[in-house]
Amino acid sequence: MFYPTGPDVNAQGLSRRHIVRAVEASLTRLGTDRLDFYFVHAFDENTPIEQTLRALDDLQRQGKILYPAVSNWAAWRIATALGISAKEALARFELVEPMYNLVKRQAEVEILPLAAAENLGVITYSPLGAGLLTGKYGAERRPDSGRLVDNARYADRYGLDSDLATADRFTAFAEELGVEPATLAVAWTMAHPMVTAPIVGARNLSQLEDSLAALDVEMTPDLRERITALSPTPAPATDRTETLKSTWT
8 A cells, every 4th residue: 555546646645545445445356354464555755644544543443454564664664653553542563564685684774673672573575686686697697587687676776786796695605505596595584583474476386486495494593694694784773883882982
């Protein structure tokens, strides 16, 4: 919920009107009386958070959704929403959906710690980095077609030289282990203690089998640490990068 569903200027965003109409339309299309989780995607600068949360609360009270969920919000906005929900006794977000893979690790800085502190479920998307971590891409390696070749948005998202260098290191490491890169990438993502489950997608049965094989990978803490070291660690949330001591300096 967020992106336009029609030409009407009101058929977008996180207003009460759009949320309620979109939920009703989803229930009709799916032929069901309820949605287990209902996600709001992206933040709506033009709608007060309170209006969005009140609409989700009303839908939960009506039994049309079981739990509100959120995707692609900054951690501080999620925390703000959780505070409002607690203050106003509204249904709160119970599930977050961040992008998370070996190349895109920003969720480790604040979103995953927030989820741990607030006991939120976490389902992550893009564990393969839009195909970057499947062994098909590298500094000197490109397939003839693929999401990173054909889609400008994804090409930009994963187009840094450092991304391709990480892909090369990761592919080589997977080959050393004798594991398909896609399998190892999914296994690494799902091994994070705060990840409830990664979202996997596939264009064919072979791709699906590679992702599902992650269930058979014994991702020990040591192995995950070695894989993690293949990519740059994101900067911490605080502006103090040195170790804080017991006394103020």
